[in-house]
Amino acid sequence: MPESFWNPPPNPAPIKSEVFSTLQVPPDTSFFVRLDGRRFQAVSEKLKAEKPFDKKFAKCLVKSGRAMYREEFSPSLIYVASDEVNVLFAYGAPFSRRVEKINSVLAGTVSSAFSLNALKLFGKPLTVAFDSRIIIIPEEKSVEYLTWRQLDAWRNHNNAYAYWLLRKLGHKPKDAGKTLKGLKTQELHELLFRHGVNLNKTSSWQRRGVLLHRQPYQKQLETRTVTRWQVVENWNLPVFSSREGMTLVQQVIEWAKPHKNTEE
Numbered sequence: 001m002p003e004s005f006w007n008p009p010p011n012p013a014p015i016k017s018e019v020f021s022t023l024q025v026p027p028d029t030s031f032f033v034r035l036d037g038r039r040f041q042a043v044s045e046k047l048k049a050e051k052p053f054d055k056k057f058a059k060c061l062v063k064s065g066r067a068m069y070r071e072e073f074s075p076s077l078i079y080v081a082s083d084e085v086n087v088l089f090a091y092g093a094p095f096s097r098r099v100e101k102i103n104s105v106l107a108g109t110v111s112s113a114f115s116l117n118a119l120k121l122f123g124k125p126l127t128v129a130f131d132s133r134i135i136i137i138p139e140e141k142s143v144e145y146l147t148w149r150q151l152d153a154w155r156n157h158n159n160a161y162a163y164w165l166l167r168k169l170g171h172k173p174k175d176a177g178k179t180l181k182g183l184k185t186q187e188l189h190e191l192l193f194r195h196g197v198n199l200n201k202t203s204s205w206q207r208r209g210v211l212l213h214r215q216p217y218q219k220q221l222e223t224r225t226v227t228r229w230q231v232v233e234n235w236n237l238p239v240f241s242s243r244e245g246m247t248l249v250q251q252v253i254e255w256a257k258p259h260k261n262t263e264e
Contacts, residue, residue, distance in 0.1 A: 025097040030076075030090040030139040033102060034149075035110050035130040037061075037083035047122045051167075052160035053206045060117040061085060062233055065212045067113035069231045073106070076256035077249070079146055081153035081209030085110055085130070086146070090139045091258045099134060107132035143249050147240045153209050155185075158199055162188045165195055208237040213252040 025031050037043065049057045058080070065078040065085050076090035087106065095101035107130045114128045137145045159180060166176035180188070189199055199207075211234040219228045238244040 020100055021098070023099045025093060025099060025102075025134060025136065027097070029136055030088070030142070031093070032135045032137055032142075032145055033087040033089070033106055033132055034135060035085040035087070035107055035132050037114075038129040038131060040083040043126065043128060046126050047118060047124055049122075052164040053157075053203070055203075055205075056121045058205060058210065060114050060121060062210050062212065063117045064110045064113040066231060066233075067109050068106070069212075069214070071109055073109075076213070077252050078212040079149060079209055080212065081149060082156045084149065084153075086149055088142060088253075090142065090253050090256055102134065103132040139253065142253060143240055143246050146249060147245075150208055150237075150240050154207055157202070157207050158185060158188045161192055161197060161199060161202070165192060165197065169195075204237060205235045208239065210235050211237055211248075211252070214255060215252075216255065 044051075044054070044057060047054075047057065061080045061083070065080050065087070068075050068078060068087055073087075073094045074089075074092060076088045078088070079086040093102070095105065110130045111128050114130070115126060118128065119125050135145070162180055162183070163176050166179055167173070171179065183191070192199060212231060213234075214229045215232045216227050216229055218225050234248075238248060240246070240249060
């Protein structure tokens with residue numbers, strides 16, 4: 001080998017090509033990290049998940065969200081719907097708010113957690129990937145963001161039921177897609193209702209998603225009562241834009257304030 005291979009020059013010049021490594025979310029700014037599953041229709045086919053919705057598949061997503069708490073990223077709340085995991089950081093944030101670090105590590109955590117839980121619940125090994133993006137949202141606008149994602153979940157819910165109804169009726173995938181293109185929500189409801197499906201009566205988690213957050217509870221010790229914290233899953237959500245939904249989100253964010261001690 002050339003001598004220079006074994007004896008590199010002292011103090012080599014630093015490489016400046018990591019041009020985004022110092023990019024940060026502004027201080028004291030709340031934000032969501034939205035993690036989207038890549039090609040999840042193909043993933044559901046590999047797992048032979050029930051159509052249009054499979055609760056085991058939803059549990060894989062929810063358990064992937066729980067990994068955010070287990071890894072101590074300390075999110076304020078997590079909203080899971082369709083193939084998304086939406087993570088709110090209303091106060092503190094991991095990795096000194098470094099955008100590259102947040103996106104890469106959270107996407108990796110959710111991807112690996114989903115794969116492990118898919119193996120456990122479906123008995124099938126597979127590689128899963130999530131992309132990640134940061135959406136800066138003022139804390140007081142959190143309900144608006146969650147309402148937007150919940151409405152998207154509702155539309156996906158309606159389209160999924162209509163698509164798989166047509167498939168069961170013998171339509172090929174492309175034909176089913178063409179038939180549904182441009183149909184309004186009311187038309188989808190009428191189509192399904194004619195075949196015995198009432199979209200307002202499906203499981204709440206299919207229509208509105210699942211919310212994860214920390215919640216306090218009281219524990220009695222020998223000499224005193226103390227407050228402990230646990231991660232809970234709400235599979236029966238209200239509409240976020242309703243009074244009940246807004247109150248729920250505000251309470252959850254209040255619980256997440258940094259002055260509270262979190263013990264699980």
